[in-house]
Amino acid sequence: MKLKKTLMSVLVPLASVILAFVIGAIIIAALGGSPVQAVAYLFQGAFGTPNNFASTLVKATPLIFTGLCACFAYRCGVFNLGGEGQFIMGSIATCWVATTWGIEGPGAMVLCLLCGIIAGGIWGAIPGILKITRGLNEMIVSIMLNYVATLFMGLLYTSVLRDGNVPQTAAVPDATQLQRIVPSLRVTWGIVIALAVAAVVQYFLFSTSKGFQLRAVGLNMTASRFNGFSVKKYILFSFVVSGAIAGLGGSVELLGTQYRLISGYAVGYGFDGVAMALIAQLNPVATVIVAYFFAVLRTGANTMQAGTGVPTSVIDIIQALVIVLAVAGFALVKLPQIRQWLAGRGGKKTAEKKEEK
Amino acid sequence: MDIGELILSTVRMATPILLVALAELYSERAGLVNIGLDGIMSFGALAGFMVCFITGSPFLGILAGAMGGILINMIYAYCTISLCAEQIVYGMAINIFAPAVASFIYRIYFGVSSTLAQDTLMKSIAIPYLKDIPFLGKLLFDQTPMVYFAYLMVVFTAIFFNKTKKGLNYKAVGEYPKAAETLGINVIRQKYVACMICGALAGIGGAYLTTCYVNTYSDGVVAGRGFIALSAVIFGRWSSGGVLLACLLFGFCDALQLRLQIMNTSTPYQLFQMIPYVCTLVALAAFGIKKAGPKANGKPYMREER
Known part of the structure; x- marks a missing residue:
């Protein structure tokens, strides 16, 4: 039971992050950019060189x-x-x-x-x-x-x-x-x-x-x-x-x-x-860990803007979406109906992750 | 200092806070503490500004602000009412989410470095006969329609909550939802309705800032007014009359600080800008009582739970 709780408290934020990125990608695509390229620039900006990596830690x-x-x-x-x-x-x-x-x-x-x-x-x-x-x-x-x-x-x-x-x-x-x-x-x-x-x-x-x-x-x-x-x-x-x-x-x-x-x-x-x-x-x-993740988004955002022209404020939206989705997700898994449902099927945790959104 | 000018400006500054405080009143009377007002306001401010800028009509801007406010608040409504998420936490999430969205839309539409976009401000409309009352007429009856709307809302709210059956039912949801449910009141629906009213009023409050007060939009235009409105509700003891008085007090502080800034240019202006915030704190510390609000305020309502 405790294990499952810990698992949930990791899965929910993770699912929120993924979903936020998906929505972010849709926004980028709608603006005429390439989501894949944007994400590549994002991570390059955050980890690409030792200097970038250091900037992320500073942020x-x-x-x-x-x-x-x-x-x-x-x-x-x-x-x-x-x-x-x-x-x-x-x-x-x-x-x-x-x-x-x-x-x-x-x-x-x-x-x-x-x-x-x-x-x-x-x-x-x-x-x-x-x-x-x-x-x-x-x-x-x-x-x-x-x-x-x-x-x-x-x-x-x-x-x-x-x-x-x-x-x-x-x-x-x-x-x-x-x-x-x-x-x-x-x-x-x-x-x-x-x-x-x-x-x-x-x-x-x-x-x-x-x-x-x-x-x-x-x-x-x-x-x-x-x-x-x-x-x-x-x-x-x-x-x-x-x-x-x-x-x-x-x-x-x-x-x-x-x-x-x-x-x-x-x-x-x-x-x-x-x-x-x-x-x-x-x-x-x-x-x-979350602070580090936020910093990655921020340092990467500048490189992304320079490289692809996608404005940095997309990153603000992604960040905001993560919090909105995560809090909703935590509330969702605490609902009595969902709890029962979760208790009912012991091992299939990965399936639930998709279900809850 | 010109007293008339000061009162005029007090009424003007109090209006957005009043609209938003009424929004919170409607929300809390249904047992929903919404601290996301700042966020709803900033989205309303953006929606109002954009529509006003495009169509040139401040009234459409206000309408758009209301719609935008409802839209944002529906996220809050779904998560707190249906998912029973903690209201404070979710209000905070809205406070982070809505300004980010607003600022994003503004930047996409107007570009980052473009010249400051300006929309048309709403003109004041004088009420015939009443405006001819010496002194007061000019101050109170020669304002923008939104000011009249806000004050009519105060009267309407007072009558609604105290004299009508619907209003009493509404209050019951905030006091004791279980009992309300047994009396055949649809608690969940009532809460959703409350969120719609709250979102609309808070959105209008935000749109007021960009269509009646200043003619530009900038990030941080709301400047904590949502939280000042929140304290106005506590300070006004959850009654519309009290809320009105509290808002006038905060509006007066705002007006006073602007006057003082213009009069004493040698003193750093930040000192005066602190006045509304410090005044809110002092007013709360002196008169804020914690146990006066609706009993079921802030508690999630689960129908099946005993």
Whole structure:
């Protein structure tokens, strides 16, 4: 039974991806392009050369962080849609420390990362506090805070921290930046930090008693309360940690990839994170895989546009379709009728995959 | 600062939020929490803009916005009502899906680098006699027809939910679907109808932005108004009168921030742009009560389940 459940949670996203690609191919064909060629360019762009492969990892790094951020909070039953705001606040703190405190070097880098974590955690704590004290809907609060954070960042790069004529901040000094793993490739230690965070989250959620309690709160708040778990404490904790993960992500992104705050920084990372966490069924390891997949689509999209003229926004559609189909698929396999039907025929799982769509 | 100008602009800014908040009200009264409003709005905004651009008629644009909204919301409806998918999760999926589709269609149709396409804005129509009321007449009765539509909808909604049998049946679905079903109300159908109304109103709210407010479409034109509308419903305690007041408050914040931007060009404009969002948070923190909505809000309804 457990095996079948695991199988389903792999098959459903896989089927959604395939179906999304089929629809994407139809759109490409309708636009007068060649789907086969487009996919070939897509994968060449993502894996073709070591450099492309590195770019994909660079793109995946922030997505892993925001995905884990959404994942962690929702494990505790609260929806953190504010990943983007927390990510930005982390970046802002990092940028401020790195460019105005006049410090440089690896020590400064660690300090920057810490400040990013703290800033993200504080920004994440706000919806948590408002939820447990005033009973406010955490989704609305975190969304509103996203807009506030984005505007605050705009305020900084257009006036307070502006550097020169272009609306952007000064760049992080070379010595403070995250170093590359291999000097010839763009990928930095940021990806290692991201994977480490994923491993820690995975360990915490599934191998510690606190993690178990946190998940219990997420599954059934009432039961947890009667079991003596401090539900409010866990909600606040999950928000702070979730914010801190996003904040660290912002810090890593600024120190390793972007180096400065600029218009359009981090747009959409928060919602992407939520999408990834949902497709990954709130599993941290799966979130990493989905984030990587999203990054593949993105790096490949540019090559595809250059090579075939198919616009990159086709990729956005494919991504959006994956989430729509996957969530519908998960709901479908949970329906009582389908469940019975699945239980009725033990071994024929591959047949079901086709049936459910 | 010109007070009349400010009120005029408040009414204008409150209208899209009001339309969308009413959409959410219809949805939640049938027990469906739809947080995909932002997505529906952006699709409605695109549909409205395209049709208005092609035909030159803002009214057809509004109609297209409504149709587009229904279309998108039917995906949500099927998955949450028939497949019993979690409503919050699916609303989120719509929020990611619909803007992507809208932006894709816009780019395919207008190309990436073409000059900014502009459509015709809806003209305001003054209501005879009423517009001659000193001061207020100019402010309230010389607006675009969509503003009148929104306010008529508020009155209609209030009467519908409180004074008609159909409205009470509708509310029963959101409060206690099982009891409603035993009384012969077709819960599933009612929920689908709710989704259609919700999609249409939210789509109109989105189309309002591109046919009555600005004459261009850009990604992010909705700017979180769907979520502000969502909080307006909570803040307005699920009654149409309350929702109206909440929307006027948020509309006022929006109008005020625009005024302040124009008046103080030396202060960074982002500071003023934060006002509507911060105000929403403060209003919710001060007056938002969690347990006031329909009882079965957000719960999937399975007919066979006991």
